[in-house]
Amino acid sequence: MAGAEARLDAAGVSLWLTDWKVDGGGAWSGQRVMALVGGAYAGHLDVYVHPDGQAVDVAGLEVSPEYRNRYLASVMMDALYAAYPTAWINHGGRTPGGTVWWDRYNEPAPERNVHNRPAAEWAYYFDPLTVAAQKARNAYQNRYHGVNGHQEAVYRYGESMEDEARQYAPAFHEPDVQGPDPGLDELYGGMRVILPPGLHRIVHDSSRDAAERAGLVLDHIGHGSLPHYSPWSTTEQSAFEDLVHEQVFDTESQQLATHLTFHVLPLADQEMPLHHVKATWLQFANSPGIEVQLVGMSWRSPQQMWVTHSAVFDPPVDAAITPEYPQDASPAYRARYSEIGDLLPGQTQRRAEGASPYAGREAEIRDMADRLQQAVARRATDRPPAASGQPTPADHQVHQQPPPQQTTGIR
Known part of the structure; x- marks a missing residue:
């Protein structure tokens, strides 16, 4: 330069x-x-x-x-x-x-x-x-x-x-697009949000528990309001950069917004939603309300961009990417969230269950149970029969006498 x-x-x-x-x-x-x-x-x-x-x-x-x-x-x-x-x-x-x-x-x-x-x-x-x-x-x-x-x-x-x-x-060789895979990769998306003054002070107060503050933000914006329009990237830094771009080119808003990112787990074990893959990011198209596992959130104050607040949800929290058009929301989304992404009355925040320690071990457990049953049967066969008229050990009432007290002899 x-x-x-x-x-x-x-x-x-x-x-x-x-x-x-x-x-x-x-x-x-x-x-x-x-x-x-x-x-x-x-x-x-x-x-x-x-x-x-x-x-x-x-x-x-x-x-x-x-x-x-x-x-x-x-x-x-x-x-x-x-x-x-x-x-x-x-x-x-x-x-x-x-x-x-x-x-x-x-x-x-x-x-x-x-x-x-x-x-x-x-x-x-x-x-x-x-x-x-x-x-x-x-x-x-x-x-x-x-x-x-x-x-x-x-x-x-x-x-x-x-x-x-x-x-x-x-x-000339045009390379193939090999962007992120929502079924395999953890993704980060972001949104700018203007918080009420009181909530803003709490959310940016580092002396408070980060997970508690993240929960307050999530309740405020709605568990079903993760942004469908956001480019979803494989790094948190990239998601924050997108938000700074929005702010730099936003000439209409006079209020400075909190920059908020969401960290979601791979969308495994479900039908993959329609998405467009780019070199380093993807975007969901015509979102019907996509269920995700929210594993963490991070946010930055517009006055202190160099300070990042982060919270981890362990276990993850059930959330959803909002539908692109309310009329196209899936039945599962409508059953849980309102049109603005709030939990409906009677719906409560859910957390994902931890992985079962028995998952994937069915054959091993079945083999162990068979061996135990065979051992029990073998011991029952080898036990000698009880004498006629003699009570079996199960019929005995065992009485334990206390040991005699001993005194120390003086010599």
């Missing part, structure tokens, strides 16, 4: 490399470099990252109007190169504004820009035909706007590339 950031004024700029949850990308995960100035959103750089981390595809670069012409875009792009120091980078086709900016930008590692290298080196990651079309578009934009655009670095700039692109197109 050396260079570009030196030309920024002391405006309190901070950069944040975080998850970017987006429908596109296939097996490539979304990442975002977000720029904040004085804690307020100033711009972002969105990219897709290959599963092996060795290729980055730039999707978009944006700076808010009030922060333009202050080299903020260059700082974010420098940060991207620093975050992926060995990866190929494809900048794609540029817009008119991007064309003018690129002409001024001093690229830190032009040898990793796929537009500057032959397709034989990077065709495994990027479709050569697509890259050729992007280079042609950029060449047109450069001529139209009368800029150089670092054309001397571009591989075979101005020459026909169609034949070479077609030659290496078969080398």
